[in-house]
Amino acid sequence: MRTTTATDRRRIEALLRRLTGDEKHAPSAHSTLDVLQVLYERVLDVDPEHPDDPDRDRFLLSKGHGPAAYYAVLAARGFFPEHWLDDLAGPDSPLGHHPDRLLVPGVEIGSGSLGHGLGLGVGIALGLRAQGLLRPRIFVLLGDAELDEGSNHEAVAYAGATGLASITAIVVDNRSATHGWPGGLASRFTVNGWTGVTVDGRDQDALAAALTGHDNRRPHVVVAVTEPKE
Amino acid sequence: MRETFIDTTSAILTEEPRTALVLADISAAAFAPAARRHPDRVLNVGIREQLMIGVAGGLALTGLRPIVHSYATFLVDRAYEQIKLDLDHQGVGAVLVSVGASYDGASMGRTHMSPQDVALLDTLGGWTVHVPGHAGEVTGPLRTAVAGDGAVYLRLSTQTNDRARPGDGSLAVVRPGGAGAPLVVAVGPVLDEVLAAVAGLDVTVAYTNRPRPFDTVGLRALAGTEVVLVEPYLAGTSSRLVDAALADRPHRLLSLGVGREDLHRYGSAADHARWHGLDAAGLRHSISAFLDPA
Structure with a gap:
């Protein structure tokens, strides 16, 4: 784990407001904010000066919807200039309502259509392993409603069956799945051979522990529970 | 053509460590020897075609050159959005190799037919499409495709002409x-x-x-x-x-x-x-x- 100085939360919140122009909603309206902040400040080994380092950790925002918190955190970490935040989804803006990896340094995949990130993440894990790059971890952030897409379950079953230990899935659960997940979200993973932990998605210390709680033998899932979607 | 593809791909996997093969059970038995030699680069994901293309996209993002193989209807028709987003939109390529062209699988019925595969790829930009007319027209395009980085579709068929006309693809x-x-x-x-x-x-x-x-x-x-x-x-x-x-x-x-x-x-x-x-x-x-x- 890389040790970093915690970025001032107020700075990220200011960047977020700059991005959304929204003074009414508290930053907590962004369900992924704490997870992203913990990942980029305390967990991921990524370097804005070398965003293409083959030995870097990978963070894949599979749930490409509402990437404001993602952009704010990336800007705060210095992956791109802060003034990019001022023209979200403008005709010449590299930042859209769904991120595009060909436009934004530090963005590993273009996403938005739900259910693509975990499969890509499995492929990245396999590709790194085949090249002897055994240090990097691959973190894939999904939403509880996104898990409705069957493509995720192809990836969950395969990664579990083959013990693809370098993957960590993070499911931000703000209870937005139309039919819910009776029995809990983590069970969908653990029944397939993953390790799993469910934590308060607003508790940064608990998130940091969970996000580094993999056993290096099995893929790992962190379910981050936040307040229900408004 | 399928046998030529299997033999050539097995050889390429040994010669070129940059290549990887992704399967969804189809032809897995034929590739078993290659899988034993290269367990990290011959990847059978089971009957999961969305994952098959997603994995190929991920492999390509790490710099590997994926070859992806199944029946045309499962490889292209079923996984069309993965081809569009997990390959094209990410800015990476792959070599897709199908069997069961059009009505090769006639006795299995419509579920195993894909006459629309080339038209579907035509909705995307920049794909190279090879349609060999003979087993002797498979190896050249396959080797060229694997050596490059682009998006390539190789459409193999049990329909065949009497003799091979390899050429360079021009009329x-x-x-x-x-x-x-x-x-x-x-x-x-x-x-x-x-x-x-x-x-x-x-x-x-x-x-x-x-x-x-x-x-x-x-x-x-x-x-x-x-x-x-x-x-x-x-x-x-x-x-x-x-x-x-x-x-x-x-x-x-x-x-x-x-x-x-x-x-x-x-x-x-x-x-x-x-x-x-x-x-x-x-x-x-x-x-x-x-x-x-x-």
Whole structure:
């Protein structure tokens, strides 16, 4: 784990407001904010000066919807200039309502259509392993409603069956799945051979522990529970 | 063709550590020796075609060159959005290799047919498409594709011509007609039926096994007023390219290929060729009517 100085939360919140122009909603309206902040400040080994380092950790925002918190955190970490935040989804803006990896340094995949990130993440894990790059971890952030897409379950079953230990899935659960997940979200993973932990998605210390709680033998899932979607 | 693909790919995996093969159970047994030699680069994800393409996209993002293989209907039709987003949108390529072209799997019914695969890839940009007409036309394009980085589709079939015409994919005259004679373009495995169909007619027959990018320069050099296009997949798939290439000339175009209708019939590939008018008699009938309207 890389040790970093915690970025001032107020700075990220200011960047977020700059991005959304929204003074009414508290930053907590962004369900992924704490997870992203913990990942980029305390967990991921990524370097804005070398965003293409083959030995870097990978963070894949599979749930490409509402990437404001993602952009704010990336800007705060210095992956791109802060003034990019001022023209979200403008005709010449590299930042859209769904991120595009060909436009934004530090963005590993273009996403938005739900259910693509975990499969890509499995492929990245396999590709790194085949090249002897055994240090990097691959973190894939999904939403509880996104898990409705069957493509995720192809990836969950395969990664579990083959013990693809370098993957960590993070499911931000703000209870937005139309039919819910009776029995809990983590069970969908653990029944397939993953390790799993469910934590308060607003508790940064608990998130940091969970996000580094993999056993290096099995893929790992962190379910981050936040307040229900408004 | 499938055996040639398996042998060549197994050799490439040994020669070139940058390559990886992704399978969804189809042909897994044939690749078992390669999988034992290269367990990290021969990846069978089970019957999960969305994951198969997603994995290929991920492999390519790490710098590997993925070869992805299944039945055309599962590889292209079923996983179309993954091809669009997990490959194209991410800015990475792969080598997709299908079997079960059009109605090769006739006895298995419509669920195993894909006459629309090339048309689907045509909705995306920049794909190279190879449609070999003989097993001897597989290795060259496969090796070239694997050595590059682009998006390549290799469409293998059990339909085959009597002999191989490897070439470089540009239009090649197989049977010259007289000056200004109508041009008949045959794509891949339909060539022999086309040659039989036009026996005794004054037409030039030209062949290509690489319909994308279509050899429009060669087409302009060979075409007069009348052009007939015969393709082993959905009828009209390449007609927009032929029309665009000849836009500045008065011309007439007949596009023949597989029809859109689900026939709800089994039988053999030869039966389906006949039902779609792609056997020699059917082609003769269509081409004669076009060239010499009553």
